[in-house]
Amino acid sequence: MNIGILGLGLIGGSLGFDLRSQGHHLLGVSRREATCQKAVTLGCVDKASVDLSLLAAAEVVFICTPLALIVPQFAQLIAHLSVNTVVTDVGSAKEQIVKDISPLWDNFIGGHPMAGTTDSGIEAAQRDLFVNKPYVLTPITTTPTSAIMAVEEIVRSLGANIHYCQPEQHDRAVSWISHLPVMVSSSLIAACLSETDPDVLQLAQKFASSGFRDTSRVGGGNPELGVMMARYNRQALLRSLQQYRHNLDELTNLIEQENWAVLEEKFKSRQQARPNFVK
Known part of the structure; x- marks a missing residue:
């Protein structure tokens, strides 16, 4: 052919x-x-x-x-x-x-x-x-x-x-497992770079290992692709980002309140859920 x-x-x-x-x-x-x-x-x-x-x-x-x-x-x-x-x-x-x-x-x-x-x-x-x-x-x-x-x-x-x-189903699904991770991963790199003490930043760069490598990988990829994800899947991605922000706020509140028991339950439920996405 x-x-x-x-x-x-x-x-x-x-x-x-x-x-x-x-x-x-x-x-x-x-x-x-x-x-x-x-x-x-x-x-x-x-x-x-x-x-x-x-x-x-x-x-x-x-x-x-x-x-x-x-x-x-x-x-x-x-x-x-x-x-x-x-x-x-x-x-x-x-x-x-x-x-x-x-x-x-x-x-x-x-x-x-x-x-x-x-x-x-x-x-x-x-x-x-x-x-x-x-x-x-x-x-x-x-x-x-x-x-x-x-x-x-x-x-x-x-x-x-x-x-x-359906095309619209595809876009909503990938906003969660492909496009949102790129935005989150990119934000992680930016957050690390916001460290104001140059010695601490240098130490963080030296200490970075598999955890940081895995979570920052897609955020350190092709910039053009990241922009295109945001531009062409804008509505679904905004919805996913808003929900992600809500979950971050929830974690922040639990840590501020020192509510370790509930925090542990959150981590347990997410540990159990992960295999449904990563097989």
Whole structure:
């Protein structure tokens, strides 16, 4: 199968690695010629170009650009596609993207692989990135069954675990487990930097180990991605941030009141709840 990838970064490059290894013919498009050359050299794609017309031969196209570019890039891509071409994206917010693209293209289905690293760019691409990771598909009532089946078959071949939901359900869910953690993690780093005693700050930086590394990881990632999460999932994220603030206030009050028994019960209940999210 001829598969096109528009956007040759971490996700696009990783898709290319896995799908090319299965015998598919991969066509890649990037805004930078250097990225195109690198993708071919690494073996992520068979051919690459800065020209969208390269994707005219693709039977399925994955749009793997940053969130803000998905709709504008697709609008330019339309002129080069056959009406039978199936198009999907990998954006981490779905409602607005599906709402914007679906009226323009019948064979579109929104998608979001819940996989990645804090690194970005084609150099960060890796094999088997999607194995045993959730991959969300967000068809709507007008999405053709043939388009759903085409993308589902490819996603299954990646070893990913497929989940289906409505675009708005997706956005509310990821606001809790993906977008909120980025904001919280970033705030943790900022809070540490607010230490006014330079000696204490230096000690904190020297003492930081696995606990800080784990909790600060996503907050120290791609700044552009963090902004796009906030911009394109604004309402759901605001709701999550407000609830998180409420929980912080609750903890603050318990510590101020030295109510250690209730505090312990809070920690116990959250200890019991965590395995439902991290399996």
